[in-house]
Amino acid sequence: MKILVINGSPKGKRSNSYKLTRSFVEGISEKTDVECEEIFVKDKNIGTCLGCFACWNKTPGVCVVKDDMKDVLDKILWADIVIWSFGLYYFNVPGKMKLLVDRQLPLALPFMVSESESGGHPARFDMSGKRHVIISTCGFYTAKGNYGSVNAMFDHFLGKGRYETIYCGQGELFRVEALHDRTDEYLSYVHSAGKEFVEGGISEQTRENLNELLFPRETFETMADASWGVSKDTGEKEDETYIFTKQMASMYNKASYKGNDIVLEMCYTDEGRSYQIVLKKDGYEVLKDNFLSPTTKVITPFTVWKDIAAGKISGSQAMMKKLYRVEGDFDVMLNWGKYFGSGNTKQTSETNSSNKKDKGTSLMLTLIPWITFWVAAAIDTYAGALVSIGVCALMGIIFFRFRKTFYDMLSTTAVAGLSVLALQVPEMINLILPGSYLAFGLMWSLSCLTKVPLTAWYSMNSYNGESALQNPLFVRTNRILTLAWGVLYIITSVWTFFLMGTPVSPYLAIINNVMPILMGIFTKWFQNWYPAHYASK
Ligand SMILES: Cc1cc2nc3c(=O)[nH]c(=O)nc-3n(C[C@H](O)[C@H](O)[C@H](O)COP(=O)(O)O)c2cc1C
Structure with a gap:
């Protein structure tokens, strides 16, 4: 498959639209062999059309202007797929690309065609097998309503309905590293679109994904306003740390509000600046002064926080490396993704519904x-x-209703085995019962030697599911807890062994049940205390 990309952005390879175009071409090349030529209009010597019509009469099919356009026309004729890639400029293609569009006149014959309502010219060459795609980003929050002129122009020279389009608003976000989670997700949809395009056509599902806003309008517009680095009120230049904090705050997801305002204080140690982000029920506020009492204080070099935001290092890994510390309530850190998620409505609803489909685990099993x-x-x-x-x-x-883990299966199998043993040799119950505590304790303790300790499989439900397992602090907290429980049950097996058959025996059930209750209270406390304690150092 021969593909020609014509990128009209003055930014060339730094073009936002080019990023989408690359994903699309990569999608195509996953399905078929691709020979791809790229033309960056900005690098080409393309002069204006002289309007002499020489290409129609004196030198049919050949332009009198001797520049790079001949090569462009040859490549258009060569390609099976032509991708028109550009950022929207004043509701149309950028100026230099318009020159290229005008200079296609040699590809048409001069005669009038009567089929077209508004008039037109037939093609000089057979263009019937050629497919066209327009891939464009624009700066407003949505592409909807902004591409009327573009469509009108391409309708005329390619034919209505004879080309595919991918139009994406919020285009400038594709160069913001900190937002790569969401923009990469979008690029993956463009990639799918490329695959589907060569296999027949872009599916409804992919089209729906492509039409989704990158971020809700309010979030985007606040981020966009903040990005200019000048105050909306005074027009004066603002500090980079302030712009960054405002952009971070604009990602606040109101749905995460838990009933109390959260005052998150960001202290940038290398810049000597601090700001507070107040997370409220109806939105957020960024304070530069008149600080409130902070709920959580993040003490970090600005460079570190920027790297975390850009995805160069994960927040939890940076914490384990002690690159920053946190004082106060740690909840906001553990649930950062919920508080400052992409806020993308579709993404959120999909995650919710997939969560419903992806059953949670349950320690009760x-x-x-x-x-x-x-x-x-x-x-x-x-x-x-x-x-x-x-x-x-x-x-x-019961398993049917939950997602079962290895430990659920192991427990059921082990208890069934011990029960059969108790039926076979009931006289050995004084050994079997302590043995069962020992087996239980060993199961917990030995799981600490694995990558994911036992309790992590269950407590992950409250911390964004399996993604929590990537968080070293979460895993570390659970490893300590799992080991504590394991050791408790190993000790339980010992005293049960020695106390069974003694006068204390009737109280054993009480002792053996009170200990786990106390341990449960400890667990609840430790789960919050330990990460906060660790992070504060
Ligand atoms: C001169 C100029 C005109 C623009 N006109 C529009 C416009 O009419 N509508 C819009 O939504 N964005 C407009 N934008 C924003 C660009 O479309 C947006 O930044 C796009 O992502 C650039 O894509 P590119 O990086 O591929 O060139 C304009 C930008 C510039 C520099």
Whole structure:
């Protein structure tokens, strides 16, 4: 497949529209062999059309102006697909590209065609098999309503409905590194569009994704206004740290509001500047002075925070490397993605619905078989073992509602096995019961040797799902907790072994259940305390 890209941006390879164009071509090349030629109009010597019509009468098909345009026309004739790529300038193509459009006159014959309502000229060459695509970004929040002139022009010279379009608003965001999560997502849709284009046509789903705003209008316009670096009120130049903080604040997702205003203080140590972002129910406010009492204080070099925002280093990794520290309530840090997510409505609703589809895990699936066994078998070995086997069998149904983990399966299998053993040799219950505590404790402790400790598989539900597993501090907190629980149950197995059959025996069930309750309270506290404590250093 021969592809010709004609990029009309004065920025050449730095063009936002060119980024989309590359993704589109890469999409095509995933499906078929591609030979791609690129023309950057800015680098070409293309003069204005003289309006002499020599290409129609004196030298048919040949322009009298001797410049790079001959090469451009040859390449247009050569290509199977021509991609017109440009940023929208005053609701049309940039000036130099318009020169190129005008200079296509040699490709047409002079005669009038009667089929066209407004008049037209037939093609000099067979263009019927050629496909055209327009890929363009514009600066306003939406492409809708901005491409009327572009469409009108291309309708006339390519034919209405005879070309594909990808128009994208908020084009300048494609060069903002800090927003690459969202712009990369958009580029992946353009990539899909390229794949689908050569396979028949862009699907409805992809078209829907492409039509989605990069960011909601309010977020984008606040970010765009802040990006100029001059005050909207006074027109004076603003400090880079202030612009950056305002842009960060504009990403605030009101839906994350939990009932209390959050005062996030950003202290840029290398620049000696601090700002507060107040996250409220109806929006946010950025304070330069008259500070409130901060909920959370981030103490960081500005350069580090910029690198985090640009995705050069992850926030959690930077914290583990002690590149910045946090004082106060740590919740906003753990849920940063929720507070300062892309705010893209579609993305959010898709995430929500996929969350509904992606069932959560539940620690209860692991605990239920064990607790049943410990309580039931302690009361009556035989009946207890039968009940436990029944519960293990029922777990199959419960599993259906949740996402099961390796530890859920291991627990059900282990308890079923121990129950069968108790039925076979009930006289050994004094060994089997402590043994079950030991097995449970070992399961927890040994999981600490793996990449993801046991509790992390369950507590991730409250911290953005599996993405939390990439957070070293989250994993570290869970490793400590998992080990604490593991050790508790290993010790439990020891005292259960020694106390069973003694006068204390009737109280064992109480002791063995009170300890985990206390441990549960500790866990709840530790989960909040430890990350905050670590980050404050
Ligand atoms: C001179 C000029 C005129 C522009 N006119 C418009 C316009 O009419 N509508 C719009 O939405 N954006 C307009 N923009 C913004 C560009 O379309 C936007 O920055 C685009 O992403 C640039 O794409 P490029 O990097 O591929 O050149 C204009 C920008 C410039 C410099």
